[in-house]
Amino acid sequence: MPKRSSSRRSAGSRAVRRGLTAGGWVAVGTTALVIGSSLTAYGAYYDIYSNINQETIDTDAWDRPTKVEGALNIMIIGSDVRSGDNAEYGGEIEGERPDSLLIAHISPSYDGATLINLPRDSMVNMPACEASGDKPGMAAHYGMINSAMDQGGVQCQWQVVEQLTGIHIDHFVSVDFTGFKDMVDAVGGVDMCIPAPVDDPKADLTLDAGEQTLNGEQALGYMRSRYGQGDGSDLSRIDRQQDFLAAMLRKVMSGEIMSSPTSIYSFLGSVTDSITVDDELTVDRMTDIAIQMRQVDMGNIQFVTVPNGQAPEDANRVAWTQPDADNLFAAIANDTAIAEEEEEEAPEEEPQEEEEETPPVAPSDVSVEVLNGTDVNGLGSEVGSHLGAQGFVVAGSRNPDGEIPAETTVYYGTGFEGHAKAVAAELESATTAENPLLGGTVQLVIAGEWGGFKGEPTSGGGTDLPVDGKTAEAQESSCG
Template sequence: MSEQSSSESRIPSRGKRRRERSRRRKALTVAAWSAAVLVLVGGSGLGYAFFRLNGNIQGIDIDSALTDRPKNLDNGSMDILVLGSDSRSGANSEYGQDEGAARSDTAMVVHVYKGRKTASVVSIPRDTLIDRPECTDEKGASAAGEKRAMFNTAYEVGGPACAVKTVEKMSGIRMDHYIEVDFTGFKKLIDKLGGVEITTTKPIDDAKSHLDLAPGTHTLNGEQSLGLVRTRKSVGDGSDLGRIQLQQAFMKAFIEQVKSVGVFTNPKKLFDVADTATKAITPDSELESVPELMDFARGLSGLGAKDVHMITMPVEYDQVDPNRVIPIKAASQQVWTALGHDLPVPASAVKDSAGDKGEAGAIVKGR
């Protein structure tokens, strides 16, 4: 009896020590972020780094251009629309000439669950035919709505505000934030991180994206990484759906790379990465300063690749134009309803979707 009592009395003690260690680890993480901010703001240079980084950030006022938005449920979760712009102007001209206004080459709705420990990412194929709403961009210009318009034309005709409005109409979910990433900035950020390690299970040879990879492990530089996320003709069925699977696999590898490079223990690397990242993105106006971005990033710092569930919005090939896809209404609604209630996306929602079939996603694996 006494032995049992002694054993039982030790169990809470071990649990307490685990909780104390967990609290210490969290405290160290917060301390690391705080130290990083202090290095940037208060180190040698008397705030030069802070003002330089702050000057890099050019935000977009989404709210003033939007009305009649979905209700903000404020359930502790967070939804972010992330767009990769395919603008060919300026430094991006080496990837081809503009054929008009820029379009959203990559679109992802990132849902971070309450507690910031897990996330779901829903990729929206740019070739999806949708009913685009009437839009007003951040300059006050209006653009008429259109039925069976390609999803990426929303950005083309109305900029970020129209892209956000279109996603909110499709999903019924209010986007808390908007972040746009451009080609050249993405490439430079990868180089500052020292590349991203991936393993290819099959050869990838795509002349259009200037990528030639044999099966095996590679550390991709910025140029190669950009080529990978733009590759489509040499993987799967050659469609945008295969490219999305490559993008999702690469993003998981990218997340692991960010967590492994020791940014927050190396002030110079921290500054170099932060300087490049703040030039690479265009956020909404609520993330338009270094403190706001740092607070935002700190909330996501605990996420690893294993904590992020990636899918493609359930779609099927359009019967009129097989080069386009259309949402599977019931399945898509399952996805958006789950995220709206801060719940995991049910496997049944993507069971019959063309977006999560094929071999492209298995061609690239992270470390």
């Protein structure tokens, strides 16, 4: 039988500022559930399942949101407790504050999944929690969302997430550093595009630019890295980790891994010692979930961070933007496709005559991620380099995950229209559009009609690249 405990084991609790953020932990938890049922056919899953740690959660201790029939919501916790095999990543740290907190929503309505990141730095009004095991509990107060784990364990964190979001949580999965690293190695590494060289001593990470396969140790460093990439914020790191998640899901769901009992066994066997789940997440339940996940269209998986902005009381913390955050939570709680809601709200865009009222923003205050939606190899990296030379803070470049707009567009989160306009002003032809799901980093999505930068000549195809499609810098990093 699985190991049980009344409180979480020591090797599992924090994981975002110094540890893994959304993408890495979701990759561990979600992909394990996706392929779990495959092992039952070979009579091997029960053997692996016995290594998983379990914890009893008393969900009768608080008033719970209504559950939508058929929908599945899993709270995923990233853990960086520095003990046991994890001690090498910065020494032992007291307390249990998850650095990564996420809700994975699997929808029966539109055969899709939505992964919602709740930034660990979120300042929220937390409800009171009862004492649990060796945890003292806590009174209702205003504080960081991840402090609930330290005060009341997983049970308190579960209660806080449910009562803040109104989303019924069905199960939880927690994974630590060692499990993540071993899982990446078990699937033979993960292919990633690194848009620019990375040198981050704090994460023990050095990477060249370009397409490459990250092994477990490199992947762990990439997921932990904050100051060596982008603008150094947790939000830009979340964006990178969501890219990693997408790449990992593609690797795990590939025919080679899914069709091989040995590969599946190796994958799950590598992480079970580092996983903790609730005691209702049984073998049969995991099998049901895996079957449900197989119905999910890989092209219909959305990666979302709760709409947020700088907390008024602390520039190093974030506050959820309302009513956008509550609208997102309501869509998930009611199993409504987020994309459909955005289409309905689109006609209510601000009138054009109000555009000039947006105050100008200096490039140094703008964080921008470049998404290359064209067929020109290296264009994203080239555009990012140009913007960086103009003083913008470039949070990386990659290819878009979803639909590409008809024209080059700079998307911005609520309150960041001026940031988007500052980027658009550099371009020969671009429009701006609000995406309430974005945070403080705007996204420049380059479309097929890319016209280059203002005042600069373009070569064939309307880009600032030489005829062969690459500059010297782009040749160094041929991805994006």
